[in-house]
Amino acid sequence: MSLIPDISELLARARADLRMGLPVVLTGEEGESVLAVAAETLSPARLADLRVLGTPVIAVTGRRAETLKARAYDGDLARILIPDFADLSWLQAVADPSDDLDRPMKGPLTTERQGSAALHRLAIALTKSARLLPASVVVAVTDGRGLAATHGLTCIDHARAAPHLGERSPLREVAAARLPMEVSEAGRLHVFRPEDGGEEHYAVEIGRPDRDKPVLARLHSACFTGDLMGSLKCDCGPQLRGALAQMGEEGSGVLLYLNQEGRGIGLANKMRAYFLQDQGFDTVEANHRLGFEDDERDFRLGSDILKSLGFKAVRLLTNNPAKIAMMERTGIAVTERVPLKVGQTAHNRGYLATKAAKSGHML
């Protein structure tokens, strides 16, 4: 029946639940099931409830485990045993590196090596896509489906969810209108919304670019601090304005504004990363200490939008080779890379050097 939510709708619901601090039920292939809550949003009352149901563990990514010196027997993640004395602040200190330097001794931490980590991996993937810290408190339960039905919890089946996790929900254009701008009076803004109701993304068209010729294009990732606040820590604001100005001069172009704040980790996590940067870690190390990869963005969104606007080839304004490679892989030809070198400041010199050294950016 069409009234029943499908798996991508259930996943979207699970992300919203985790952000509220609600547990979700995850069920596995062998009939096993767990209850999972994001460490960041867990309340003391719910922690007590989880302890009534069983013996919870806290699952963190391999990246975070490295910093915590916890053995990651599962490779990309570690299931850390929670000592009886541990309270919510202990769990949050495992999840959140903010006070790593003040409280370096969380351990020694013992990690689980028996049994499957598949549901823990799913729990972490969900917290990440909910833009929360990638850490989940997980407890095994006997009848997950029954528990979900009785308590009105979202229930996700691992086998059904797996093919959808690395996938993005299809985008649909929901509205477009004329937008006269400083750089060009012939501006037009298109709003794209994913079918699962997630984050919207925008395309700003300048002029009426010919769909049969390579269009001057920029894939810009949202940066509240740089785009709007004039932050000196990165080069995003000048890049955004520089790209629009160039399109205005040429009288034609398309700028995609992708809501992938903080290279896909969200603004709260980006500010946690900035806090770590103030302690001396670089932009890549800070992401790793938080449990994230260097870059969690999905640039395929960009080619989805370009294709839906009818473009086949771009002259891409970027210094990031990963953007070019992804465009080519997903069927948008990059006929030219147009460098975008603006906004270097004394504050962002180290940031730009790290991107060049560790993320392959062209200086």
Ligand SMILES: Nc1nc2c(ncn2[C@@H]2O[C@H](COP(=O)(O)OP(=O)(O)OP(=O)(O)O)[C@@H](O)[C@H]2O)c(=O)[nH]1
């Ligand atoms: N996690 C994290 N994100 C950051 C940091 N500084 C800036 N960002 C984010 O990095 C992204 C930069 O986006 P872009 O300028 O589109 O991408 P880029 O990879 O630098 O590539 P080009 O500018 O095209 O060369 C934005 O989402 C910013 O919010 C940081 O220190 N940590």
Ligand SMILES: [Zn+2]
């Ligand atoms: Zn920025």
